Amino acid sequence: MIVASLKKQLEGAGGTFMLETDVTIERGGITAIAGPSGSGKTTFLRMLAGLTSPDEGLLEVGGEVWFRKDTGKKKQVNLKPQQRRVGVVFQGYALFPHMTVLGNLLYASRDREMAEKLLNLVGLLQLKHARPANLSGGQKQRVALARALMQRPRILLLDEPLSALDESMKTLLQDELLKVNKELGVTILIVTHDSSEMYKLCDRVLLFEMGRIAADTSPRKLFVERQTTQKFAFKGEILEIRAVDAVYIAVVAIGNNLVEVVIDSDEKEGLQSGDSVIVGTKAFNPTVRKFAPKDFDISRL
Amino acid sequence: MNSIRAKVVGIESSENLHRVMLSAGNQIFTVITLELADDYTVGAMVDIRFKSAHVALAKNIAGEVSIANRLQATVQDLQKGKILVDMQLESDAGNISALTTTEAVERMRIVPGDVVTALMKASDLYLSRVEGA
Numbered sequence: 109m110i111v112a113s114l115k116k117q118l119e120g121a122g123g124t125f126m127l128e129t130d131v132t133i134e135r136g137g138i139t140a141i142a143g144p145s146g147s148g149k150t151t152f153l154r155m156l157a158g159l160t161s162p163d164e165g166l167l168e169v170g171g172e173v174w175f176r177k178d179t180g181k182k183k184q185v186n187l188k189p190q191q192r193r194v195g196v197v198f199q200g201y202a203l204f205p206h207m208t209v210l211g212n213l214l215y216a217s218r219d220r221e222m223a224e225k226l227l228n229l230v231g232l233l234q235l236k237h238a239r240p241a242n243l244s245g246g247q248k249q250r251v252a253l254a255r256a257l258m259q260r261p262r263i264l265l266l267d268e269p270l271s272a273l274d275e276s277m278k279t280l281l282q283d284e285l286l287k288v289n290k291e292l293g294v295t296i297l298i299v300t301h302d303s304s305e306m307y308k309l310c311d312r313v314l315l316f317e318m319g320r321i322a323a324d325t326s327p328r329k330l331f332v333e334r335q336t337t338q339k340f341a342f343k344g345e346i347l348e349i350r351a352v353d354a355v356y357i358a359v360v361a362i363g364n365n366l367v368e369v370v371i372d373s374d375e376k377e378g379l380q381s382g383d384s385v386i387v388g389t390k391a392f393n394p395t396v397r398k399f400a401p402k403d404f405d406i407s408r409l
Numbered sequence: 410m411n412s413i414r415a416k417v418v419g420i421e422s423s424e425n426l427h428r429v430m431l432s433a434g435n436q437i438f439t440v441i442t443l444e445l446a447d448d449y450t451v452g453a454m455v456d457i458r459f460k461s462a463h464v465a466l467a468k469n470i471a472g473e474v475s476i477a478n479r480l481q482a483t484v485q486d487l488q489k490g491k492i493l494v495d496m497q498l499e500s501d502a503g504n505i506s507a508l509t510t511t512e513a514v515e516r517m518r519i520v521p522g523d524v525v526t527a528l529m530k531a532s533d534l535y536l537s538r539v540e541g542a
Contacts, residue, residue, distance in 0.1 A: 353490030353491055353492045353493050354488050354489065354490030354492075354493040354494055354495040354508070354511075355490070355493055355495065355508065370462065372410070372460070372461045372462070372495060372506060372508060373488070373495060373506075374410055374411070374461070374506060375410045390442070390532065390533065390535050391442075391443045392441075392532040392533070393533075
């Protein structure tokens with residue numbers, strides 16, 4: 109169990125603000141750290157890893173104090189990153205280019221058996237003698253993941269580890285993260301903006317806003333149980349509204365997709381190009397059929 | 410988007426599928442929906458919402474119809490296009506708009522002042538919390 113009751117003053121684009129967390133995270137789960145950029149997500153991870161010192165507070169992991177600084181009489185504690193048993197994977201791979209895949213893992217810990225086990229777990233055993241330059245982005249990220257696990261961390265901190273990867277590689281790595289979480293029992297905290305990633309991987313979402321945890325909920329509650337009983341609702345941006353016959357057609361960008369929606373004069377009222385909107389329909393309306401090669405695959409873009 | 414303020418008067422559930430009965434004016438509405446948050450309970454005020462394209466119209470309706478929601482309404486105004494007509498209707502439960510084909514409006518000879526029945530399938534309606542409530 110992680111108890112993180114931490115405070116740190118941060119410099120933001122709009123002046124200084126207080127990063128303040130008071131949260132308990134159960135062992136073995138996967139928690140999403142979400143929120144706009146500059147809300148304190150990365151600093152929170154860095155404080156857990158020991159890369160940034162909080163101004164004050166308490167960080168306890170599995171009953172062991174990693175950080176303590178308060179006005180009380182108890183001794184101040186601030187364990188170094190290498191004393192913390194935390195694995196970290198950031199968006200950049202940061203592998204040693206002159207070492208093989210196996211060499212990169214053994215640099216973290218000289219446990220060859222563990223290295224082979226982890227490479228097998230992430231499906232890279234055949235590439236153990238390859239050098240990073242010869243690997244794809246997804247493969248490099250898997251090496252970084254395996255390396256972060258070499259010291260048998262209690263906590264694995266991932267800062268947008270999959271955001272640079274294409275959809276199919278993302279799906280593959282998500283499956284591997286689930287496997288790692290299940291087989292090694294490591295507690296994972298992952299910074300992500302991807303709602304499907306949160307839904308698939310995480311049992312909990314901490315939504316950061318200006319240094320505070322504005323929502324602490326499940327992905328299901330956050331994304332599925334909404335304000336209305338509409339089941340399909342996606343955030344998008346209006347690109348264009350044009351009058352056609354007795355109706356209007358709104359062109360809306362939802363993620364990488366463009367859709368056209370017929371709206372009536374009531375709905376059109378107060379809407380214009382550039383507006384953020386929610387496009388929704390009831391669960392009874394959408395049709396579902398198997399993806400066929402002739403279908404336009406937006407994920408290829 | 411049509412919106413009718415209504416009071417929940419009954420909920421019938423089968424696992425996560427629900428049939429919600431609501432009253433507005435003298436009218437009882439039925440909405441079929443998946444998942445219902447805890448605060449949608451009998452007595453709660455909610456908005457029934459539906460697209461104007463999901464409203465069918467009948468004149469002098471007779472016989473049995475499976476559609477659960479039948480609303481007596483008076484035609485106020487018609488915005489005619491070549492293919493579609495956007496129609497404003499006044500009813501005891503509130504004002505709504507209906508989108509129908511120009512062909513149907515001409516065939517049924519619908520003009521302002523006519524009394525029609527607006528038909529809405531229970532699965533085409535959804536519920537929304539009353540804003541600010």
